[in-house]
Each structure stands twice: as C-alpha cells, then as structure tokens.
Amino acid sequence: MSSEVVPPSTLLPDVSSSPRALRSYLHGLPGVDAVGLEARAAALGTRSIKTTAKAYAIDLAISMIDLTTLEGADTAGKVRALCAKGVRPDPADRSVPPVAAICVYGDMVAVAKEAVAAAGGTDVHVAAVATAFPSGRAARSVKLADTAEAVAAGADEIDMVIDRGAFLSGRYLDVFEEIQAVKAACTREDGSRAHLKVIFENGELSTYDNIRRCSWLAMLAGADFIKTSTGKVGVNATPANTLVMLEAVRDFRRATGVQIGVKPAGGIRTAKDAVKYLVMVNETLGDDWLSPEWFRFGASSLLNDLLMQRQKLSTGRYSGPDYVTVD
Amino acid sequence: MKAPGTTTRLSVQKTYKLYVGGKFPRSESGRVYEVTDSRGAKGSGGGQDGGAWLANAPLASRKDARDAVVAARKAVAGWSGATAYNRGQVLYRVAEMLEGRREQFAREVADAEGLSKAKSAAVVDAAVDRWVWYAGWTDKIAQVVGGANPVAGPYFNLSTPEPTGVVAVLAPQDSSFLGLVSVLAPVIATGNTAVVVAAERAPLPALSLGEVLATSDVPGGVVNLLSGRTAEIATPLAAHQDVNGIDLTGAGPELAAELEAAAADNLKRVRRPALGEDWTADPGTSRLTAWLETKTVWHPIGV
Numbered sequence: 001m002s003s004e005v006v007p008p009s010t011l012l013p014d015v016s017s018s019p020r021a022l023r024s025y026l027h028g029l030p031g032v033d034a035v036g037l038e039a040r041a042a043a044l045g046t047r048s049i050k051t052t053a054k055a056y057a058i059d060l061a062i063s064m065i066d067l068t069t070l071e072g073a074d075t076a077g078k079v080r081a082l083c084a085k086g087v088r089p090d091p092a093d094r095s096v097p098p099v100a101a102i103c104v105y106g107d108m109v110a111v112a113k114e115a116v117a118a119a120g121g122t123d124v125h126v127a128a129v130a131t132a133f134p135s136g137r138a139a140r141s142v143k144l145a146d147t148a149e150a151v152a153a154g155a156d157e158i159d160m161v162i163d164r165g166a167f168l169s170g171r172y173l174d175v176f177e178e179i180q181a182v183k184a185a186c187t188r189e190d191g192s193r194a195h196l197k198v199i200f201e202n203g204e205l206s207t208y209d210n211i212r213r214c215s216w217l218a219m220l221a222g223a224d225f226i227k228t229s230t231g232k233v234g235v236n237a238t239p240a241n242t243l244v245m246l247e248a249v250r251d252f253r254r255a256t257g258v259q260i261g262v263k264p265a266g267g268i269r270t271a272k273d274a275v276k277y278l279v280m281v282n283e284t285l286g287d288d289w290l291s292p293e294w295f296r297f298g299a300s301s302l303l304n305d306l307l308m309q310r311q312k313l314s315t316g317r318y319s320g321p322d323y324v325t326v327d
Numbered sequence: 328m329k330a331p332g333t334t335t336r337l338s339v340q341k342t343y344k345l346y347v348g349g350k351f352p353r354s355e356s357g358r359v360y361e362v363t364d365s366r367g368a369k370g371s372g373g374g375q376d377g378g379a380w381l382a383n384a385p386l387a388s389r390k391d392a393r394d395a396v397v398a399a400r401k402a403v404a405g406w407s408g409a410t411a412y413n414r415g416q417v418l419y420r421v422a423e424m425l426e427g428r429r430e431q432f433a434r435e436v437a438d439a440e441g442l443s444k445a446k447s448a449a450v451v452d453a454a455v456d457r458w459v460w461y462a463g464w465t466d467k468i469a470q471v472v473g474g475a476n477p478v479a480g481p482y483f484n485l486s487t488p489e490p491t492g493v494v495a496v497l498a499p500q501d502s503s504f505l506g507l508v509s510v511l512a513p514v515i516a517t518g519n520t521a522v523v524v525a526a527e528r529a530p531l532p533a534l535s536l537g538e539v540l541a542t543s544d545v546p547g548g549v550v551n552l553l554s555g556r557t558a559e560i561a562t563p564l565a566a567h568q569d570v571n572g573i574d575l576t577g578a579g580p581e582l583a584a585e586l587e588a589a590a591a592d593n594l595k596r597v598r599r600p601a602l603g604e605d606w607t608a609d610p611g612t613s614r615l616t617a618w619l620e621t622k623t624v625w626h627p628i629g630v
Contacts, residue, residue, distance in 0.1 A: 311568075317592065318393050320400070320569025 015220060019173040026172055026217060032208035032244060041239035044283055045276040054275070058310050059097055061274040061302075062089060064292045066127055066263065068103040068300050069327075070134075070231065078327075079108045080115040085325055087121030090307050093314075099303065100292040101125035101157060105133070106150035113154040127157035127197070131182060134201075134230035136161040140178060147185040150194075157195040158186050161230060162214070164204045172217055179221035197225035197263055203235030208244050215248035225261040231298060236266025239276060246284040259288065265298025271309040274302060300327065343384045343530070345391060345554065346537025348398030349547015355394065358386035360555070362531060365441030381438055384530045387555035389563040392522065395551035396569055399493045399520040402548030407490045407518040411466035417544045418462035418516060424543040425455045425536075432504060432532055439503045439529035453607060454508040461512035461615075468517060468615050476623070483626040488619035490518035491596055495564040497557055497577030502606045503529035507536065509606055510576050513614035515549055522551045522570070524561055526577065530554035558582055565589040572596035572618055576604070 015025040049057055067086040069078060079102075086099040098121055104112050105128065112126045128150035132138035138146075147158055160182045166174040179198055186194040198218040205211050218226050226245055228237040242264045249260045262281075268274055274297060281289050289295050304324040311319040343362075344351040363378035385391075406414070425432070429451050437447035469488055476484040494514045499506035503526045514521045525533030537552045553560055557577055565573055565586040573590050575583045575598060583600055590597050598617045 317566040317568055318396070318563060320396075320567070323568060 016173065016176055019171070022172045022176060022217075023170065026213040029209075029212055029216060032212055034208050034240075037208060037243060038240045041243045041280065044243075044280045045239055047276075047279045049275050049279065055310075055313050057275045057278050058271060058306050058313070060290065061271070061278060061297065062306050062310075063097040063100060064296050065099040065303055065306075066101045066103040066265070066296050066298045067099045067303060068231070068265070068298055070103070070105060070129060074105065074108060076108070076111045079104055079111050081325075082327065083112055083115035083121070083124075084119045085303070085327070087116060087119035087124055089303055090310070090324075093310075096307070096310065098124050100296055101127045103127040103129065103159065103298065106130055106146055106153070106155070109150050109153040109155045125156035125195075126154065127159055127195075128153075128155040129159045129161075129199075129230075131160040131178075133159070133161050133199075134232040136163050137165070140181065143178070144181060144185045147182050151186055151188055155194055157197060157225075158182070159197045159199055159227060161199045161201065162218070164201055167205070167210075167214060167217075172213075176217055176221045179218060179223060183222045195224045196222070197227045197261075198223040199227045199230055199265075201230055201233060202228050202237070202241040203233040208241065211241055211244045212248055215245050216252070219248070219252045219258075219260050223260060225263050225296070227263040227265055227296075227298065229264075229266045231266030237264030237268060237298075239280060242277065243280055243284065246281060246289075249289075250285050259294065261294040261296065262289070263296040263298055268297055268299050269301050269305060271302075271306045274299075274306065341382065343382050343534040343554070344537075345385050345387060345395075346534065346541065346550070346552040347391065347395045347548075348401070348551065349541060351537065351541070352391075354385040354387045354555070355390045356386065356388040358388070358555075359383040360386045362529070364438045365529075382531060384534065384554045387524075387553040387560055389560065391553055391555075392560050392563050393567070395522040395553060396493060396495075396564070396567055398548035398551055399522050400569055402520045402546055403490075403492055405546055406515070406520055406549045407492075409518070411469065411518075414516065414518060415462050415465035418465065418512065419459060420543045421539060421545060422455050422458040422462060424539045425451075425458060428535070428539060429455070431535065435532045435535060436504045439526075439531060450502075450505050454505045457505065457508050457610070458512050460610075461516045464513075464612070464615055465516045468612065468619070471612065472616055472619065473621070478625075481628045483628060484623065485626070486621050486623045488517070488616075489622050491618045491620055492519060492571035493569065494519045494521050494572040494574065494596075494618050495561070495567075495570050496521050496523045496574045497561055498523055498525050498533060499576050499604070499606070500526045500528065500557070502526075504532040504536075505606045506576075506604075507533050509610055510574055510614065511550065513610075514574070514618050515545075517615055517618050519572070519618045520549045520551075522564060523553065524557055524564070524577065525552060525554045527555070527557045561586055562589065565595070566592065568593045570595060572598070574598045574617070576600050 015022050069082050083102050086102050090096040102112050109128045116124050130147040130150050131143035162175050183196050186196050200214045202211050245262050253259050281295055307324050308319040362381045362384045366378035432451045433447045436450050473487045478484040496510050533552055540550050566589040573595050587597050
C-alpha cells in the first residue's frame with residue numbers, strides 16, 4: 001500500500017525517543033472544544049439523505065461493515081452462518097454487495113477463512129480481535145502470541161486493544177511500543193503484513209482530549225486503522241467521539257501525507273445512524289475515505305436494518321424482521 | 328371594567344398527541360390539522376370551514392405508521408405471552424379508568440358527533456360496558472373456538488386459538504368512541520397488538536383514550552393510536568410486510584378495495600368493512616375470531 005512507503009514518525013520530530021518527549025508532544029496537541037464538537041456532530045446528523053443518495057449510502061454502508069460476532073458462546077456453526085451472510089447478505093437479491101470483513105475471535109479465524117472461501121467471498125476479509133480482547137489485561141508476550149497465532153491462521157486484519165490502564169496513568173511510551181510490537185507480530189512468513197486496527201475503547205478514555213491524544217499516539221506508532229471501541233462497555237461509538245478521530249486522521253494526513261482508516265464500532269444499529277456517520281466522513285474527510293478500504297463499521301445488527309431499508313427502497317413497502325436472518 | 332386586583336383565569340388548552348409505544352409523540356412530520364365539531368362534517372365538500380374549531384390534532388405521516396408498527400411488533404411477545412386471565416384484568420382496569428373520565432369523553436363525543444348531552448353520555452356508558460364485555464372474553468374465547476377434537480387414532484388432538492400478531496385497525500368514521508372501542512378491544516383481548524388509525528374527522532376521543540391506556544397497566548406498544556388522513560396512513564400499513572392483519576372498517580369501498588389488494592402481498596388477514604354497522608347492537612364474537620389463528624396439536628395417548 002502506498003501509504004506505507006514513508007514511516008510516519010520520520011516526518012514528525014522524534015516523539016518516541018523518551019517517555020517525556022512523547023508525553024509533551026501529546027499534551028501539546030490542542031484541546032478539544034467539547035461543546036462545539038458535540039454541536040458539530042449533532043448538526044451533521046440532521047442532513048436529509050433521500051432516494052438515489054440514500055440507495056448509494058445504504059450500499060456503501062453494507063460494503064463497509066465488519067460483520068462481527070464476539071460472544072463467549074460463539075460456535076463454528078455460528079461463525080459459518082455469519083460468513084455466508086457476509087458474502088451474500090440478501091440471498092434473494094444478488095445486487096447487494098458483500099460486507100468488508102468478518103470479525104471473530106482469534107480461535108475462529110481458520111473456520112471463518114474456510115467458510116468465506118466456501119461461500120465464494122474472494123473480497124471478504126477475515127479480521128481477528130487479538131491482544132487479550134476486550135480488556136487488554138495480559139502480559140505482552142501473551143498478547144503477541146495471540147496476534148501471531150491469528151495471523152498464522154490466516155487473518156487478513158488484526159483488531160488490537162490498547163492497554164487503557166497504561167494510557168490513563170500516563171505511560172504513553174508503553175502503549176506506543178506495544179502497538180509497534182503488535183504491528184511487527186502482524187508480519188506473515190512471506191513478508192506481507194496483516195492490517196492493524198487499534199481499538200481505544202473511547203468509553204474508558206473519559207475525555208475528548210484523551211481520544212485525540214490516543215489517536216495521534218496510535219497513528220504515530222503505525223496503526224493502519226483506528227477504532228472507537230470494543231462494543232463491550234456502556235459507551236461505544238458516538239458521533240462526537242468518532243468525529244474527534246476523523247479530525248485527527250485528517251490532520252495527520254495533512255502533517256505526514258499518510259492516510260489512516262477509521263472504524264466506529266458498537267451501538268450503530270440503524271441505517272439512519274450509519275448514514276449519519278457517512279455524512280460525517282464526507283464532510284470531515286471527503287471522498288478519499290468513502291470506501292471500505294478507509295472506513296468501516298463494526299456491527300452485527302446494523303446489517304439487517306440496512307437490508308430492510310434496501311428492500312423498502314426497491315419495493316416501496318416497509319419490510320420487517322421476518323424477511324432477514326435471525327442472528 | 329373589572330375591579331382592580333381581580334384577573335380572568337386563562338383556560339389551559341390541551342395539546343392532543345399521538346400515542347405510540349407507550350409515549351405521546353407529536354407527528355414525526357410536525358404537521359397538525361384542525362378538528363372541528365360535527366357541523367363541519369356536514370359542511371360543503373367536507374372542508375374545515377363548516378364547524379367550530381375544537382383542537383389541532385397531529386396529522387400522522389407514513390413514518391409515524393412505520394414507528395407504530397415497530398412499537399407494536401416489540402410488544403407482541405409480552406402481550407401475547409401474558410396469561411389470558413392477566414389480559415382480562417388489564418382490560419378491566421382500562422374500563423375502570425374510563426369510568427372516571429366519562430364526563431370528558433361524553434363532552435368529546437357530543438362535540439364530535441353532534442349528540443345531546445344525554446345521548447353522548449349513553450354512548451360513553453355503552454363503550455365502557457363494551458370494554459368490560461370484551462375483557463371478560465379474554466379467558467373464555469379459547470373454550471369457545473378451541474377444543475379437543477375427536478380423531479380416529481390413539482391421539483389427543485387439541486386446537487387452541489393463538490393471536491395473529493400486529494393488527495392495523497382503521498377505526499369507523501361514523502362512531503368516534505363506541506365504534507373505536509368496538510373494533511379495538513377485540514383485537515387486544517385476543518393477545519394481538521394494534522396500530523389504530525382514528526376517525527379522520529373526529530380523532531379527539533381516540534387520542535384521549537391513549538391517555539387512559541397509558542395509565543392502566545396496558546404495556547407500551549400494545550395499542551398505538553394515530554390521527555390524520557385515513558387513506559394516507561392506511562396505504563403504507565396495508566403494504567407493510569410486518570403487519571399481520573388489517574381491519575378495514577373505517578375505509579370507504581374504493582379505498583378498502585385498494586388496501587385489500589396491497590395487503591395481499593404478505594397474505595395479511597383482512598376484515599372487510601360492513602356497510603351501516605350498528606355499534607349499539609350485540610357485537611358477537613366475530614371480531615374476536617377474526618384475529619385468531621388455530622393451532623392444532625396431535626399428541627400420542629400414553630398406554
């Protein structure tokens with residue numbers, strides 16, 4: 001990928017030389033105007049997207065979904081069913097695009113890879129959560145082994161969680177080095193590398209300033225994607241905390257020329273919500289990010305709502321949950 | 328001139344709102360329409376200019392109808408899963424609440440239908456009685472339409488009635504309260520949930536009924552009340568894939584034919600309007616059985 005030609009940290013002052021340098025760099029970022037941010041996010045959510053634009057947005061949103069199942073009760077059967085659905089979301093309508101990826105726990109990667117291939121999903125990736133997801137509370141050796149195993153099993157993308165404890169207690173360099181180490185563990189035997197998404201868990205970072213700092217920290221450390229949350233805590237992706245990350249990504253490309261992707265996850269359940277996020281991406285980042293390569297939704301029930309909206313647009317009749325899968 | 332220090336009290340006007348999912352929202356569209364008293368109904372062309380203004384009612388849109396169906400669908404599991412005895416108690420509680428508001432409903436019915444005070448009071452009493460009558464049917468209908476069937480084999484063969492699901496109800500246009508109760512009560516007595524389109528010209532008693540339902544243990548979403556243009560709201564309801572039945576009582580012959588065709592797409596149960604229905608007559612059980620599906624189970628007899 002062209003974005004990987006220049007390591008980002010070489011374009012900025014060497015922020016990772018010492019804990020103090022990194023700390024003063026992150027704390028030197030301008031603060032977030034919370035009231036203005038929330039007002040901006042709310043204003044962008046009021047756009048009316050109708051008819052052909054809505055049809056375009058729905059198909060785009062479907063193609064951006066990381067269809068996710070992250071339950072303790074996951075079985076191989078459930079993962080296979082999810083893969084079949086991801087490859088062909090509406091069996092009755094072949095014009096529906098496949099989702100971007102299937103997101104599972106590391107031990108299900110092999111099952112998912114096989115099921116996606118069996119369903120004919122050549123473009124559908126398999127993403128694995130790793131590094132002691134969702135808490136991130138494990139020794140670094142365990143986290144790296146977790147990552148390496150998922151990559152060896154064939155994962156195309158790795159969703160790692162940062163150590164929020166370290167971040168909140170100000171040990172930024174630990175987090176920085178851990179992201180770099182996990183990124184190194186994403187390298188396959190043939191030298192290619194699984195895509196790395198870094199999950200912040202915005203709900204635990206408490207402030208917008210922290211989210212901005214964390215965004216820059218992850219981007220400087222070499223994340224390919226930054227992701228809002230695990231979906232396992234009370235506060236997940238919100239328009240406002242996603243907007244902070246979108247702005248960070250925009251400013252990062254302006255400063256370094258490197259483009260980073262964004263993935264809001266958790267709590268996005270309706271087509272209306274998804275379209276609001278797309279409006280926000282378009283208004284903040286522009287066309288460059290409006291593709292599954294640069295923007296994803298981490299979701300499971302969102303897909304059914306998008307399919308119901310799509311059926312409504314094509315038939316003119318309101319659809320119902322009887323006409324989509326139960327999952 | 329009034330004596331200094333005395334003021335005229337300003338009366339408080341009521342804002343009539345929809346009743347959807349146990350809440351009282353305004354129409355998603357923000358629209359309202361003027362409701363006039365019964366003289367308006369007899370005015371030329373059915374315009375808004377004939378009668379005296381009573382209130383502004385929300386003019387519900389198709390999106391309100393969609394939201395109401397979502398709320399009704401959510402309520403199906405809880406309401407159909409409640410015991411028939413419990414449903415009867417809840418419906419009886421509604422009658423208790425209605426009893427306490429008889430004067431208000433009598434006034435609204437008198438305005439809407441041009442009845443005298445005594446006649447409108449009699450209509451409201453009949454409506455409360457009808458509600459109690461249907462409340463009594465909740466745990467008895469299964470004995471009447473279900474049963475043990477004799478079969479030629481070593482089996483128990485049992486038929487039980489089950490609710491159809493979400494039922495859209497177009498309330499009668501000629502009887503704003505007694506008619507409404509007569510079409511709504513049987514739908515929920517049998518364990519269905521309802522999306523009701525109130526009488527177009529006289530929606531106020533229906534919207535007030537929402538306030539009664541909200542305070543009488545009926546779970547949110549079991550009854551959803553919409554006011555507005557019947558044709559505008561009924562069309563998306565008839566075509567809606569997640570509505571299981573539609574009662575066309577409040578539709579004219581032309582509209583009813585159109586709606587029945589739209590309803591065929593997902594094989595909805597349709598109850599056609601009967602011309603000149605007498606709302607004071609004994610209703611019988613046909614409105615109860617219209618929204619029931621018969622489930623028959625074969626079970627081997629132990630030997």
